[in-house]
Amino acid sequence: MSQSTFTVPYQHPFTPDAKYKKSVAYFSMEFAVDQALKIYSGGLGFLAGSHMRSVYALKQNLIGIGMLWKNGYYDQGRKQDGSMQPEFREKMYSFLTDTSIRFQIPIMGKQVWVAAYYLAPEVFQSAPLFLLTTDTDGNDDNTRKICFSLYDADVSYKVAQCMVLGIGGARLLEELQYEPQVYHFNEAHAVSAIFHLFKKHKKVSEVKKRVVFTTHTPEEAGNEKHEIHFLENLGFFSGLNLETVRKISGIKDNIFNHSLAALSLSRKANAVSKLHGEVSRHMWKSHAKIAPIDHITNAQKNSYWTDTELEKARIDGDKAKITARKKELKAILFKTVADQCGKIFDPEVLTIVWARRFAAYKRPDMLVWDIERFKKLMSNEDQPIQVIWAGKPYPKDEGAINTFNHLFYLSHHFPNMAVLTGYELGLSKLMKDGSDIWLNTPVVTREASGTSGMTAAMNASLNLSTYDGWICEFAKDEVNSFILPVAEGEDINKQDCDNLMEKLETSVIPTYYCDQEKWQTLVLNSMNDVHVEFNSDRMAREYYEKLY
Template sequence: MEFAVDQALKIYSGGLGFLAGSHMRSVYALKQNLIGIGMLWKYGYYDQGRNKDGSMVPEFHEKMYSYLVDTQIRFQIPMMGKNVWVAAYYLAPETFGSAPLFLLTTDTDGNDESTRAISYSLYDSDVTYKVAQCMVLGIGGARLLEALQYEPEVYHLNEAHAVSALFHLYKKYQKVAEVQKKVVFTTHTPEEAGNEKHDIHFLDKLGFFSGIDLETVRKISGIRDGVFNHSLAALSLSHKANGVSKLHGEVSRKMWKTHPKIAPIGHITNAQNNAYWVDPVLEKARLDKDIDTIVARKKELKKVLFKTVADQSGKLFDPDVLTIVWARRFAAYKRPDMLVWDIERFKRIMANTEQPVQVIWAGKPYPKDEGAVGTFNHLFYLSHLFPNMAVLTGYELALSKLLKDGADVWLNTPVVTREASGTSGMTAAMNAALNLSTFDGWICEFAKDGHNAFLLPVAKGEDINKQDCDNLMETLERSVIPTYYNAPEKWQEMTLNSMNDVSEPFNSDRMAREYYESLYS
């Protein structure tokens, strides 16, 4: 549903898109025989603007991309009681250095306003439109390949958004085994409740199952009642599946163990594209083990980031001061505001002039998630009280790069086992930032406390929020801040360890090879 290939192509919301973009870049570098199919969102996800009082407001502006090629391919899909036209655009590999990418849209001649709107905004809040978007991606993606006269050896569904494609394929091949032979599936959802489900009759009415009768749909997709589970259907109609970290693979196998007829679930840990994300000066210094250059370059990169901080917040940050960044999608389970839960302790840390700290937040909440938007705005209003605290808008690829270049500490606070992988800390580590994190997702495979990162103990029992908050403040006050100021050689050693440890295992070239050689083969 989303690819973050370049800042100029705004068809992504967060980590899933960043990951897909890195995958496409590595495919290009490795010359793998793979194409991507996604959606061309007229308004993107949203532009993160501000109201008069500075609180965030989602803005929806039409996006125009002159570098996309109109393939002239048009076809119709029956959905929502209409025959809806789908058009396909092409992003050539040379444009941004990515695998060939086809993007589908319903914003084309022959459709009325209601059906044009299917491809207006990524993850539409209206359930009918959200399902219709999945149908354009799934059925439309399969139809596009037919129009191209391209018969793939493997269809890779990245998350279950495109699962409607599998019913189109079943109609074509008439045998479950033939569909399974061609399909692999990646799940990014670490808990059962997070998997998308809809009433099976509602989906049938929309045309989701390509005219296949519901008895057959239930039989081939593992559905036992009237609730259609998109991930279960994808697992039932695939021959291989994977989670996106070692821990997530374990969690997924446990989660789906009551369904014995699904594809075996392994894991391929997420990764990000070194060539795109790494500052070349830092990378050369890493290879040369040149600590002095890393320290000097980091200070230069902080100055660049702080120009954006000054521009957005009117605050002048100091490159010599320890800078902590929390930046990713704003969602409740990621607990973006944990740092301010114990507000008195937070005030104490922020008021310490002997060992000062600067904190930056950034990220986009889902525009209809009032709780997450409220959290973002609460942090923004709170920032008025502190000259060393800033909350930035416009968290897209470009700002993400600036923040990772300029962070000393990359703060990661999800509820343990709720983050399937999480990848933002990888690119921060590549650029000489140290991760401060709960023990979840990819961190479990990377982090060694005091060696290449700062880890919070795993909270157990009733109130894990209080435990995690207490552990965070304790780790900051007793370990992170004193190490930065009192033991700079130790900090520099940890930074070099972190850069070395993240470089190969969490480069998406490794990930793309694993998908190509083990999941697709």
């Protein structure tokens, strides 16, 4: 870590644009600002990374507060037989500055030291980031371990991580003598900060004045709940008595709902797509006293993600150039396929990619559910296809790991099927560049937004998707993408699988091989339609206009 001088009181390094003068501290458990800084797991981090890039581009008065994970999330290695294995290795970063700030917060009945490191904006063209860790002198092995791995599987450690982000982040701002006008919690991980603020300001109205909240998921697992005495024993409520905690947070019983507390103590909240806004308002409608929930649709930074030659061809409307460049980019991705899987893929062949976090509701293996139809597609020599999967399950999610390994073992039977490990920013970029079809198969209403399809579309890959999340605001079937009808009734899995196979057999594959003119038009429409609305500069502007 570099030891360059760091002075307090902290001053924001940008001269902010007049439209974005209000000072904001943005709390997030993960940030994906660069492949080299491995402090993210998936979509939440990719989203926060693009947001921080747009803050830099637009010169907004915002700083990020996050965590310095010693082992990152995990490295996706392979066992002797090639199936996946989570590996935990220490990461070192000489581009971070040690601020020399050290302070203590009570966690698990101990006074725990927290150290703060700084990512200067010019390193990766991002907002300034402060990263907190307990892996520092003065802590015992158990408390150092709090910041070893993102989303620790041990519930006490996971809550302790949230406390370092929340209470630790609020304390860091005091150490910096930096008082932001807005505390923005990106997901409810940092909600413990609210109780620290209440203790300081003594009134709910003073807390609400400062706090805004983004909810990212309708998923049960994403809206954490814990027994209230368990949290109290960890020090979660900054010493407030439980009667006060219940009174101010909307909690009626002994189960503390982190998202409900964040909604109860924010002045404004937002969901991350139009559909997710509707789902969220419905989901929380029985709680009358929560913040109003608007929506700001997620987006990604196009200048970071888009291949420059593809972008120039898009601006020129040069379909032939897009097609030619796409084949060059496919050849680059296929070197990784050859390296990891020992398979030679052909840039002329239609290439379908499914790549994102492996989770049951995202249904990564839908393409192989009807194995006979899958085999037929894979063995068609007149209109061949190639399929690639990648993505990290949570390291303790046995079901998702089994799905990943099932696909890996199945791939041994097909020279045109590959399953890659190491899905991080770098591989994600390669796969978006090198795919013709970006396959997205979540259960409808359960993907709050999703953003991987945006960056795929920026790089001339067509979305083939269920009608969920951001897709509802972007997609026009057979105009800029291929969309499956919304399944209804009992067995939505079977309907979605049948509809996916039907779409591939009768539309996607024949269009690619028999109507290149239509294909190229779809691609250009998709690139144009994603360009402005789903660029994170629009999103970062809307956060100032709608939320801050």
